Amino acid sequence: MVPGVLVISHGSRDQNWVSIVDEAVSGLSLKEELPVAVSFLELVEGRLIQDGIDELEHAGVTDIIVIPLFVSSGSTHIDEIAYALGAKPVPERETDLEPFRVAARIHFGYPVDDDPDIAQMLWEKTRGLSQQPGREVLLLVGHGSRHEGFRQRWERGISSLAARVREVSGLAAADYGLLNPDSVRSRVEYWQEQGYEVLVAPLFLSEGYFTKVIIPQRLQGLKYAYSGETLLPHPLLPRWIGRQVEAALEPLRSRE
Incomplete structure (x- = not known):
């Protein structure tokens, strides 16, 4: 058994976006040295998912631990990637993504959702906006989904994450709003009507x-605090990846 790690993110035409993901994965520290590839669903030529699979298999990897670097299990992309890798028999939604050529065994991980490390990251990115914690509410803003089943996963993950941020921050409350279906403006207005200052934190990589x-367009005309700082870069993200990899390795090692 030769394990390797495949970190999969969405991808962007912006080279800085790609570099930030690469930097996060380069900070990964594991108990043993493993082959690691970073791939993207689209837009990054030469570094797509099949390229990452090929790279690992050419290095002799027999078991690929897949880390889906997305912020929510409500992402339809996770569904289609899991299907195309053979981690699930059929996708929940129709997809154009063709099954990948893969000989190694796939061990499919999980996205950010409500991980405690992510809650800490969000608060560290937002803490500088806080002036009077007892009168402030943190509003997490996520992409969301209009698709039945996926929307509920988004809501479960981000609401639980908001509760975790509330615990570490000591703010009066924490809530969430989604861009799809749009609830961001109404949640800011609600908390302002209750007499709170609103700190807005984007739940984006x-x-x-x-x-x-x-x-900013959705909140035009409202008073709120917003730095626009996203999860990356942050030193806790490599730790989140590392914890997931080590947990996946335990049953693999026990099979040897």
């Missing part, structure tokens, strides 16, 4: 169109 344009 890295900065881009949604964090720089869409969220």
